[in-house]
Amino acid sequence: MPNPLQDEVKKSPYEKMLQECLRGELRVVNAGLPQSQKRLATLLNEKYPHVVCNDGSTHLFKKSELEYLASMIDTDEQKALPLPMLIELGANQAEAAIICEGKVEEKVISKALNMPVTCEERRIRIYKPQLALLRRKFKTTTVYIFSPKIVA
Amino acid sequence: MPGLIKVRPTKIELVKLKRRLALAQRVQKIVKDRLSILTMEFLQTARDTLEAKRKLLDESSKLYKALSIAAGYHGYIAMEKELIATEADLKVTAGLRNIAGVRIPSFELMGNGKPMRGYNLVDTTSWLDRAAQLSEECLRAIVELAELQRNFELLAMEINRTKRITNALEYIVIPGLQVTINYLNMKFEERDREEKARLKRVKVLVARG
Numbered sequence: 001m002p003n004p005l006q007d008e009v010k011k012s013p014y015e016k017m018l019q020e021c022l023r024g025e026l027r028v029v030n031a032g033l034p035q036s037q038k039r040l041a042t043l044l045n046e047k048y049p050h051v052v053c054n055d056g057s058t059h060l061f062k063k064s065e066l067e068y069l070a071s072m073i074d075t076d077e078q079k080a081l082p083l084p085m086l087i088e089l090g091a092n093q094a095e096a097a098i099i100c101e102g103k104v105e106e107k108v109i110s111k112a113l114n115m116p117v118t119c120e121e122r123r124i125r126i127y128k129p130q131l132a133l134l135r136r137k138f139k140t141t142t143v144y145i146f147s148p149k150i151v152a
Numbered sequence: 153m154p155g156l157i158k159v160r161p162t163k164i165e166l167v168k169l170k171r172r173l174a175l176a177q178r179v180q181k182i183v184k185d186r187l188s189i190l191t192m193e194f195l196q197t198a199r200d201t202l203e204a205k206r207k208l209l210d211e212s213s214k215l216y217k218a219l220s221i222a223a224g225y226h227g228y229i230a231m232e233k234e235l236i237a238t239e240a241d242l243k244v245t246a247g248l249r250n251i252a253g254v255r256i257p258s259f260e261l262m263g264n265g266k267p268m269r270g271y272n273l274v275d276t277t278s279w280l281d282r283a284a285q286l287s288e289e290c291l292r293a294i295v296e297l298a299e300l301q302r303n304f305e306l307l308a309m310e311i312n313r314t315k316r317i318t319n320a321l322e323y324i325v326i327p328g329l330q331v332t333i334n335y336l337n338m339k340f341e342e343r344d345r346e347e348k349a350r351l352k353r354v355k356v357l358v359a360r361g
Binding site: 018019026029048050053060128139143 | 189252260
């Protein structure tokens, strides 16, 4: 499939610079994404709970945060909760979406924000003030995704 | 005032400029999103830093008071003798995490499994217990503040850098492209009008015979 971004570059230094800027920004913002998520139960048993990121670096979780998460849910749910939770930034700057696999994320977010939330199309939509609150509670257990959708 | 980009007034150049504009707007969108996230995190970190500093100051003043009272009760020499036994290795886990492309440090004071206080409970008063407890809390506050302070600096630096890119795109690159596209459009319209006028003139001349 032809890449429209590639086609646009016709060796013009100006376009090359813009192209590099776009690529660089996308690479930088998504460098912290985990290669794979780990379950809360697994992380609780690790001495240094961490995941490996796309750029090869490690993302360290705070034990206190994991324990706080564990206190919110039961043992079975701990085995089902993937971490870090991914926060997708949408085209609409006023809201963000938390990517969720099952009901357990819904429960955690609902308890953390102290309000009911619903999962639609595998996304829990929240507004910026709620996002700030969520990030305050889960600093290391959430990461941002800059989706390619918003770039288009 | 953004200047015109020097290009040949051809249709191909116009198409190229339009593509460049679309690309620049896409870059601007990402950079702006990133800036808004970084600003949000920065403000949160600033609030947390302030809170942590206040907490550290409170704990320190309480600790000083408790230590003074304990020292007054036991005497410095006796208290120091007791406190030698409380020495323990501290363990701080340090790692990195990523906030929208900024790698920031993360510190956590680890408990070493055994209580930090190792002095004789029979020979000492509750004031020493209080001082020991407060010193542990102080230590936690210091580690937390160290993390927040560094995060604060790194986020501020990144916001500055991102702002420069956003401003360059918003005030120089994109307006320059838009002005040039408008200029080329006007030039082509003018050419069309000239062409029409010329054709009309030729038609008149041909009709005259």
